[in-house]
Amino acid sequence: MNVSFIGIGSMGSGMAANLVRAGHTVTVYNRTKEKVEPLVALGAKAAKSLADACRGDVVFTMLANDDALKSVVYGDNGLLAQLAKGAIHISSSTISVDLSERLTSDHAVAGQRFIAAPVMGRPDMAAAGKLFVLAAGEPSAIDAAIPLFSTIGQRTFIVSKSPKAANLVKLSGNFLIASMIESLGEAMALVSKGGIDKREYLDILTSTVFNAPVYKTYGALIADQKFEPAGFAASLGQKDIRLALAAAEELNVPLPLANLVRDRFLTLRAHGGDKLDWSAIGGLAAKDAGGG
């Protein structure tokens, strides 16, 4: 297939590389041009312009936020104006439910197809083609995209016919991770002030009820207060919680735990923690308790 890939960051570079390796004709585009060079070395074609990246049968976008995605979709050289009829835009960015809904309808009006396919996994999983893909969109479009998803991920979940459902699942998943971080932060603040070693405590937890990698990984970061370098920056975590809360507000769903997590991010940022790993919110309970 003729595939374009827009957004060659830490996630996108791995995803695009796997598409190249799978034998697809891949055109890559990034605002900062040097980022595409390794992919070109691998056999990808560098798009000369954004418009040039809109000529494929399928265009992936993997960008930081709503604004970044809007900047490549709207405008004379953007996807909406340039994409051929019937072509598919696969949005893998973690974006708002609102924007996903808007893109669904705008692409439909333009005779194009839209799939929301946010992914779960860190950059190393992207590089290894081991992501989890949460795909939602019209069945015919999904069918066409399945081989691509199988290339970038270890498993694809077909969430719904409505693209925004996949975005909602992705946002709620990040809310769940942030909630787990908060719970570990509180528990460790408590036992630590009670004289228990945090690492030994974590070992008990993860050897028994909470025997899952996600508890081990984040638990260790919190126990050691090792929030740099960021695997996933607090500013991005905050964005996702904000988008989850916005989606919930639209649906009239109160989420008190999401509010709590939101406040943690604000406190972190107010104290300069923007670039720390998002697990740094797990250190705030200990600070409130006079420690940390």
Next chain:
Amino acid sequence: MNVSFIGIGSMGSGMAANLVRAGHTVTVYNRTKEKVEPLVALGAKAAKSLADACRGDVVFTMLANDDALKSVVYGDNGLLAQLAKGAIHISSSTISVDLSERLTSDHAVAGQRFIAAPVMGRPDMAAAGKLFVLAAGEPSAIDAAIPLFSTIGQRTFIVSKSPKAANLVKLSGNFLIASMIESLGEAMALVSKGGIDKREYLDILTSTVFNAPVYKTYGALIADQKFEPAGFAASLGQKDIRLALAAAEELNVPLPLANLVRDRFLTLRAHGGDKLDWSAIGGLAAKDAGGG
């Protein structure tokens, strides 16, 4: 060893049975007498009185709460008055940090030894000898008790020399489970109102980031709103959160997420949910959102 076991409920019966099977001389005592019969059939001796149950080298207690434990410890026929010097009281109940501290000092004054050894695991794990034991107390006492712990559990964690530390770890562990329940409850309220099937959502979660039995088990209960019969009653869950908050208050540790969970239990009880499984608090977010 000459072992007594006080408190033959759903957990204690399995624990005592495994002690009998391992060849110990086991004397059993329970307020409701019939409960001990299956153990007697297995080879245990039924204590004629509480005092009669205090003659062993080691006495386990496995009771519902602080008051129940105090009723067998204090008083003329209780453990404090009747236990031999040097004998060991192993408290496996989930009790307050305060009471654990008080028992530590009262037993010391009486020349007896005290171990806090709360356990993690459901009744089926108790029956199978597969509990996790969180033990804390003086090393010499712990050493003496290790063979017993190996009989009732699959693994023993030596938490501290200070018994109350084991109680704190146990309470914080239940807080973490309750927090996970709350987070799943909110996430499911959100995605469900967004049109996504809760069972399919849970499948995505537990096939990816949250691949742990505890998410699968509680997630399924919440998705299906199946809160009866109770595996662990809401009233017991509430008690544990109350004890965690009391310990935290003593240590000046604010726990906003524990507060949230506490309120969920109160709401549940105010609506007659006392005897539901404690995962029923995971259904309240959906109720607030107008569903459920």
Next chain:
Amino acid sequence: MNVSFIGIGSMGSGMAANLVRAGHTVTVYNRTKEKVEPLVALGAKAAKSLADACRGDVVFTMLANDDALKSVVYGDNGLLAQLAKGAIHISSSTISVDLSERLTSDHAVAGQRFIAAPVMGRPDMAAAGKLFVLAAGEPSAIDAAIPLFSTIGQRTFIVSKSPKAANLVKLSGNFLIASMIESLGEAMALVSKGGIDKREYLDILTSTVFNAPVYKTYGALIADQKFEPAGFAASLGQKDIRLALAAAEELNVPLPLANLVRDRFLTLRAHGGDKLDWSAIGGLAAKDAGGG
């Protein structure tokens, strides 16, 4: 002065009437035309179009929300395009800090002047010219507008040179009222379940420490659960809390109490309470407690 007034709702009608009575030449404009008739009877001139309402020295806008205000400011017939250089736009609507900032800069670019002058008070106070005016903007503009503020209000507070500061004060004031409602709701849920009559309780409060009209008014609504008809609709209250939280997020200020109030509004709306008075959130604590 040549004054236009855009937005003849329950607040605007009283404000505009007082401007007419004070002898100003007042042109009035409203999307629903009939609303202006009583003012025309009083001596106001009905604008033929939105553009026609932009010819004065000063244009007041008093509209429901950001979108309504944007619809009269932007576009070919809107204030930005039509207002004369040096003319003053006085925005009395309760709008977002963001929009206020944007209007400040857009009007400056267009050579026009912008004052944010949200008001405190109910429709009866607007009709009586007894509002409190929170004004912020460039001193020269404020000086020119002072006589108008004196006409519509009993007192004007000059908050800042920066218009958005007045909006922030207004939003925070509504947050304080909503917080008071929440606190009364919780207190009444508690004492009422404790067997105390809510009206007698309120009498004690307002005869002692909380001797303020705002406690009396809202306390009575909560005690009597009389949330219809709405003096100020829950949907508007929710909007203001959302705007306060948005402003706080921009400034990295966590507001846990505002989050709590926000959730109350969502719960209310999820149960169809959109059109109730905003004090209806004060009835939710009792509901959680199984009463109400």
Next chain:
Amino acid sequence: MNVSFIGIGSMGSGMAANLVRAGHTVTVYNRTKEKVEPLVALGAKAAKSLADACRGDVVFTMLANDDALKSVVYGDNGLLAQLAKGAIHISSSTISVDLSERLTSDHAVAGQRFIAAPVMGRPDMAAAGKLFVLAAGEPSAIDAAIPLFSTIGQRTFIVSKSPKAANLVKLSGNFLIASMIESLGEAMALVSKGGIDKREYLDILTSTVFNAPVYKTYGALIADQKFEPAGFAASLGQKDIRLALAAAEELNVPLPLANLVRDRFLTLRAHGGDKLDWSAIGGLAAKDAGGG
């Protein structure tokens, strides 16, 4: 009447002095003996012992907390053992609902009468006989005590026949004040970070909607961050919130705002703020926001 007064602290000294001045025969008792001297100079009689203070028709107690009160009620020389049949114990301390209930029943068994009569007001109001008295108990006892209440206070509210109701009202009142402090703390953190002067902001609030002394007093303390010397210590405020939450838990009433306030007190204490005025919790929102 023959009146005894136990507990001559900052509140009790003023209350007892007014009873002396009104012509009653007043016997006074305090653990620290010197505290009674000014009252003796005024005409009171110093009790030689606790038992000696139990001989009147009426005994007031005004003590710091449950434990202090229990120490003068229970035991061989305490009120229960020493008070004559038909004598009245008036408890003006801010104590738990639980203890009030227990005293009601214990005094009844002993043939004595019990009134809960907590008061509202600061030491200066106690000295001036201007307290508000919240009285609850059997009507005949209340009738007998009314002249005494009129002596110590400006107004007496008869809350209920059940003494504990008065304690609940008192606790809920302190919860309301603490909630107001929290709301002001958040609002000031917000507007202050938005560039608005806190004192000017407070002036706007208290000149308009929040025209009540309680807003002025606490608002000024928060705006100026002047939390020493304590008018009412944070440790006492925390106690009252704990008692309010305990009463609410007993009644299954979730109080999320009380939880928030509780956490603020814990954070304050964890940072050494135990002896600050309780309004110091109003400074914590600004700290979370990176200021303060």
